[in-house]
Amino acid sequence: MSYLKFDKTVMINLEESLRREILRTNRNGAYHCTTVVDCNTRKYHGLLVMPLPELDDDNHVLLSSLDETVIQHDAPFNLGLHKYAGNNYNPKGHKYIREFTCDTVPRTVYRVGGVVLAKEKVFSLYENRIMIKYTLEDAHSDTTLRFKPFLAFRNANSLAQENGSVNKLYQDVPNGIKTCMYKGYPDLYMQFNKKVKFVFEPYWYNGIEYLKEQERGYPYKEDLYVPGYFEVPIKKGETIIFSAGVGPVATNQLKKLFVQEAEARTPRTSFYNCLKNSAQQFYFRPKEEDAYLLAGYPWFKVRARDLFISLPGCTLSIDDPVRFEKIMHTAMPAIRNFMQTGKGDGVIREIEHPDVFLWAIWAIHQYARAMGINKAQTLYADFVGEIITYFRDQKHPDMKLMENGLLFAEGRDKAITWMNSTINGKPVVARSGYIVEFNALWYNALKFYKELAGDKADESADVLINKMDTSFVETFLNGYNYLLDSVSGGYVDWSVRPNMIFAVAFPYSPLNRVQKRAVIDIVTKELVTPKGLRSLSPKSEGYRPNYVGTQNERDLAYHQGTAWPWLFGAYLESYLKIFGKGGISFVERMLISMEEEMSLHCIGTLAEIFDGNPPYTGRGAVSFAMNVAAILRVLEMLKKYNAE
Incomplete structure (x- = not known):
């Protein structure tokens, strides 16, 4: 049975079905994302969405969707699905779906009368191509399939409107066509593994709506251009493969x-x-010699803090230390360049935030625990020492x-921590002064530096550690036995x-x-939800648990009560440290709600945030x-505890 x-x-x-999404990506930052019924509900959805650095720094939707039609006895049965005004869905192809599975690749089975048609999708790992x-x-x-491509050729942050500037020209290529709607974009090649007929019948489909954008208070209506349609006969047991990419493919x-x-x-x-x-x-991997982690899909790029926090779990916890080393090898020169020149990096964004370097040391610490201190010393001892010296010498601005x-x-006046939402350029949560996780990171970094450097460790590290044993x-620590979030002179954030x-x-x-x-x-009593830790206790002033409404309303709620699953990692790790084997059953219970997410929202993965109140x-x-x-790190910890 499928998972x-x-x-x-x-x-x-x-x-x-419309609240369940699927995502497939490649190493170039391109992706395919839609709902399980292939009805796009976001402007970011599409069959082929990819970065075009020659145009700008954003992703671009080239091929929005592909409507399939089953034709028997001259009767068409359209399997597509789009939302229009008045909550009108057309052509309602979802009514023919019998099942959807997503174990290896997304697979949809349609039944139209006596026709049973299976559709499977893969996104090429190294080419910008969907098949x-x-x-x-x-x-x-006798059965014929008709395919109608909906083209967008637009920035993923914008919406297309019918216009007279579109280039309607196309060229025949082996078993298909290539076309390009606007100057500056690459050609889109649409090809099949067998000979097909293309009927040129240009038409604009106006007023397609995106439900998620409407919910978020953004413009949500768009017009999509269809250049025509492909037709191809298909026999029982036969397989036909469609390819869409920015380069030709050998159709055989x-x-x-x-x-x-x-x-x-x-x-x-x-x-x-x-x-x-x-x-x-x-x-x-935008270049063959480089390696990074994107912060998320569909709109995030490479962000420094996210990269280092995610690195151990996305590599070491799935037994891929080589990937860790490649990504760290790419990131270290960027950090060194900032320490030397104060200049940012072209790919790794927000490298200037003051805790980023400390998270890099934390990531290396996890590597040392997984791969051994000797290997970590060989690869990273000098780098860790440079960061410690950089802070000790007061060089970070x-x-x-x-x-x-x-x-x-x-x-x-500016957001410098992971709680980084802003309104009119000002941080919503102005965390300043002595910031609790910054100093927890600093203390851990100093102790790990001593472990890593051994006899070569700077003696000033011991002095700082001894001071922090008292000053932290x-x-x-306040009289209510929890830690203040930040302290700045006479201002204390309770x-x-x-x-x-x-x-x-x-x-x-x-x-x-x-x-x-x-x-x-206190974290357990006030912050734990089934989906992560709340960013603020319901008992604290300003609690806003629901991430809904206009952009400003969502920015106000972003770190004021929403629940973040990534914080579960630190919490459950802490719980196991304190309670040992006695905490295993509790941690396993807490993960049940995380596993539920595999079949909700974007299936097989975890959304960015959750509302802080039920239904989360x-x-x-x-x-x-x-x-x-x-x-992933929690699952790895559980495995080790159970093995012991």
């Missing part, structure tokens, strides 16, 4: 290419395999080392926030066991690297 399977009752119920395989599993009379190799691409995927046959598959979809050994960061607790949990989760901590237990207790609806990006990585 990810949806029957007819789910598929024909649009309230159920769709159609197999006629049953038919009692399409079947072989499809099989090769499908076999390269991790089958999504379990919770772990779903997360492993999802982790691999964040791998990004937004972080200062104080006499008490703590780091002080200026964040009143004096600064952050809000109960999840950032304190890192002082428990990290391998080295200035807290004693009693203090750690107290932190876990998933919001934001459909797939988020830090969340996937954190839960």
